[in-house]
Amino acid sequence: xxxxxxxxxxxxxxxxxxxxxxxxxxxxxxxxxxxxxxxxxxxxxxxxxxxxxxxxxxxxxxxxxxxxxxxxxxxxxxxxxxxxxxxxxxxxxxxxxxxxxxxxxxxxxxxxxxxxxxxxxxxxxxxxxxxxxxxxxxxxxxxxxxxxxxxxxxxxxxxxxxxxxxxxxxxxxxxxxxxxxxxxxxxxxxxxxxxxxxxxxxxxxxxxxxxxxxxxxxxxxxxxxxxxxxxxxxxxxxxxxxxxxxxxxxxxxxxxxxxxxxxxxxxxxxxxxxxx
Amino acid sequence: xxxxxxxxxxxxxxxxxxxxxxxxxxxxxxxxxxxxxxxxxxxxxxxxxxxxxxxxxxxxxxxxxxxxxxxxxxxxxxxxxxxxxxxxxxxxxxxxxxxxxxxxxxxxxxxxxxxxxxxxxxxxxxxxxxxxxxxxxxxxxxxxxxxxxxxxxxxxxxxxxxxxxxxxxxxxxxxxxxxxxxxxxxxxxxxxxxxxxxxxxxxxxxxxxxxxxxxxxxxxxxxxxxxxxxxxxxxxxxxxxxxxxxxxxxxxxxxxxxxxxxxxxxxxxxxxxxxx
Numbered sequence: 218x219x220x221x222x223x224x225x226x227x228x229x230x231x232x233x234x235x236x237x238x239x240x241x242x243x244x245x246x247x248x249x250x251x252x253x254x255x256x257x258x259x260x261x262x263x264x265x266x267x268x269x270x271x272x273x274x275x276x277x278x279x280x281x282x283x284x285x286x287x288x289x290x291x292x293x294x295x296x297x298x299x300x301x302x303x304x305x306x307x308x309x310x311x312x313x314x315x316x317x318x319x320x321x322x323x324x325x326x327x328x329x330x331x332x333x334x335x336x337x338x339x340x341x342x343x344x345x346x347x348x349x350x351x352x353x354x355x356x357x358x359x360x361x362x363x364x365x366x367x368x369x370x371x372x373x374x375x376x377x378x379x380x381x382x383x384x385x386x387x388x389x390x391x392x393x394x395x396x397x398x399x400x401x402x403x404x405x406x407x408x409x410x411x412x413x414x415x416x417x418x419x420x421x422x423x424x425x426x427x428x429x430x431x432x433x434x435x436x437x438x439x440x441x442x443x444x445x446x447x448x449x450x451x452x453x454x455x456x457x458x459x460x461x462x463x464x465x466x467x468x469x470x471x472x473x474x475x476x477x478x479x480x481x482x483x484x485x486x487x488x489x490x491x492x493x
Numbered sequence: 494x495x496x497x498x499x500x501x502x503x504x505x506x507x508x509x510x511x512x513x514x515x516x517x518x519x520x521x522x523x524x525x526x527x528x529x530x531x532x533x534x535x536x537x538x539x540x541x542x543x544x545x546x547x548x549x550x551x552x553x554x555x556x557x558x559x560x561x562x563x564x565x566x567x568x569x570x571x572x573x574x575x576x577x578x579x580x581x582x583x584x585x586x587x588x589x590x591x592x593x594x595x596x597x598x599x600x601x602x603x604x605x606x607x608x609x610x611x612x613x614x615x616x617x618x619x620x621x622x623x624x625x626x627x628x629x630x631x632x633x634x635x636x637x638x639x640x641x642x643x644x645x646x647x648x649x650x651x652x653x654x655x656x657x658x659x660x661x662x663x664x665x666x667x668x669x670x671x672x673x674x675x676x677x678x679x680x681x682x683x684x685x686x687x688x689x690x691x692x693x694x695x696x697x698x699x700x701x702x703x704x705x706x707x708x709x710x711x712x713x714x715x716x717x718x719x720x721x722x723x724x725x726x727x728x729x730x731x732x733x734x735x736x737x738x739x740x741x742x743x744x745x746x747x748x749x750x751x752x753x754x755x756x757x758x759x760x761x762x763x764x765x766x767x768x769x
Contacts, residue, residue: 222510224510231507231508231509232507232508232509232510232512232515233507233508234498234500234508234578234599234601235601236508236515237644238515239508239512239514239515239578239638240522240578240638240640241518241638241639241640241641241643241644242517242518242638242639242640242641243640243641243644246516248586273641273644273645274648298586300586302510302515302516309603309604310524310574310576310603310606311647311672312640312643312644312646312647312671312672313647314644314647314648323510325510325511327585327586328585330586348631351627351628351629352627352628352663353627353642355624355642355645356641356642356645361641362515362516362517362518362641363517363518363639363640363641364516364517364518364519364588364639365517365518365519365549365632365637365638365639366629366631366632367517367588368513368517368519368549368588368590369549369631369632370588371587371588371589371590372550372590387628395588396587396588415627
C-alpha cells in the first residue's frame with residue numbers, strides 16, 4: 218500500500234521513457250493530504266492544478282476523473298498523502314509539442330507524512346541556502362516538474378535539526394523554502410514574498426492570505442530581504458501537509474514563541490468551504 | 494523498432510512514478526548519432542555525461558554498461574539516433590536525496606533524425622524567441638532534465654520555415670538556440686557565447702572550439718548581443734545530430750552564403766580520435 222499508484226487510472230500502468238514529464242519535466246504536480254477519505258481543500262487544489270496546466274498549455278484532466286482516481290487509492294475513513302502529476306504526454310524526440318499529445322495523469326498514494334511533533338509545538342530551525350533562485354517569470358508561481366533548484370538546495374544540509382531551507386533569489390529577496398512558502402509578521406502586518414519572478418504559489422499561502430483578516434492581520438504581498446525577516450516579530454512557513462510552523466531560529470537569530478502559527482494551523486486544518 | 498528502449502538494460506523495463514527524473518527532472522541526458530553501429534564521438538559524449546552527472550552528485554553508470562546497451566539496440570552496420578537518460582533513481586517523496594538512491598539508466602533508440610536537405614546546403618532561418626533564459630550558474634552548461642524553458646521557447650513558433658529559435662538571456666546576451674549551440678564569425682574570429690550562467694555546453698560546440706585553428710580561425714568564448722550577431726560575417730548553429738548549419742536569415746537580416754558551416758560539417762562528420 219505504501220507504493221500504490223494509478224497511471225491514467227490503471228494500477229498496472231507504467232511511465233514511458235517518451236513521456237515528456239520524464240524527458241523534459243514537461244508537466245505539473247500537487248501534493249495534498251486526504252483526511253477521512255476526503256482530499257483536503259480539493260476544489261482549491263484542483264483549481265491550482267488547472268491554472269498551472271494552463272500556463273504550460275496542457276489540458277488538465279476533468280476534476281471527477283482525478284477525484285475518482287483518489288477514491289480508488291484511499292478508502293472512506295482513511296488518511297493518506299496523495300500526489301497528482303499531470304504531464305503533456307508522449308512525443309518521440311525534440312522539444313516541439315506534438316499536436317496530438319495526450320496528457321498523462323499519475324496519482325500516487327504515499328504514506329501519511331509524519332513530522333517531528335516539536336515542529337508544530339515548539340517551532341523549527343531553518344538552514345539558509347546558498348543556492349539562489351533564478352528569475353523566470355514565464356514559470357514563476359507554477360508547481361512544475363523542473364525542480365532541480367529545490368533538489369540542489371535540499372542537498373545543502375543533512376542535519377535533521379533543520380526543518381527546511383530558506384531560499385533567496387538572485388537579487389537577495391526572500392522567496393520561499395524548499396518545500397514551503399513563508400510569511401513574516403511585523404505588528405499586525407503579515408507579509409509574504411512577491412513570487413512573480415520565481416517561487417511557487419502554494420495553496421496554503423493563498424489560504425493564509427485569505428485567513429489573515431480573521432486573525433486581525435493585514436495580508437500583504439511584497440518584496441523583502443533578510444534584514445526585514447530578521448527584524449520581524451514572527452516568521453511562519455507553511456505548506457499543504459503540515460499547515461503552518463513558526464520559525465524559531467535562523468543563522469543564530471532566535472525568535473520567542475509567537476501565537477500566530479498555532480492559530481493559523483488550527484484554521485488551516487478545517488476544510489475550506491470555498492468553491493472552485 | 495522505432496520505439497526501442499532499455500531501462501537498466503531491460504527491454505521490459507518501465508519507469509516508476511517514484512523515479513526522481515520523472516518527479517523533479519533530477520537527471521541528465523545526451524542525444525547522439527550511431528553510424529554504422531558505432532556511437533559517434535562516444536568518448537566525448539560519455540565524458541560529458543559523467544561531468545553532468547557529477548554536477549548533480551549522481552554516479553554515472555560505467556562506460557561499458559552504456560556501450561553494451563547501445564550495442565543491444567543498434568546492430569553493427571546500422572544508423573540510428575540514441576538518447577541516454579541518467580536519473581538519480583527512486584525516492585518516495587520530498588526533495589531530500591536518499592542515501593541509497595540507485596541511479597537509473599534509460600537508453601532509447603529513435604528513428605534516424607532527418608532534416609530538410611536544404612538546411613545543410615542552403616542554410617537556415619531562425620525564429621527569435623521572446624522567452625529569456627534565466628541565470629542559474631549552479632546548473633549552467635549541464636544538459637539536465639529541467640527543460641521547460643526550451644519547451645516554452647519551442648512553443649513560440651509553428652512555421653516550419655524556422656529551423657530553430659534563438660535564445661537570449663535576461664541580460665540580452667545571445668546564448669544558444671533551443672536545440673543548438675551558436676557561433677558567430679567576424680573575419681577569422683569565431684566566437685561562441687559564455688555559458689557560465691545559462692545554456693548547455695554541447696559536445697559539438699566543444700569540437701568546433703577545438704577545430705577552429707585547423708580552419709584558420711581563432712576560437713573565442715565571450716558574451717555578445719544581437720547587434721554583434723547581426724554585424725557578423727557568418728552565423729553558425731550546431732548540434733550532435735546535424736553537425737553545423739549556416740544561419741542565413743534572422744528577423745529580416747539576410748547573410749550571404751559563407752563557407753565555414755560546410756567546412757565544419759565535413760570535419761564534424763569524422764569520428765574524433767580524441768580519447769576520454
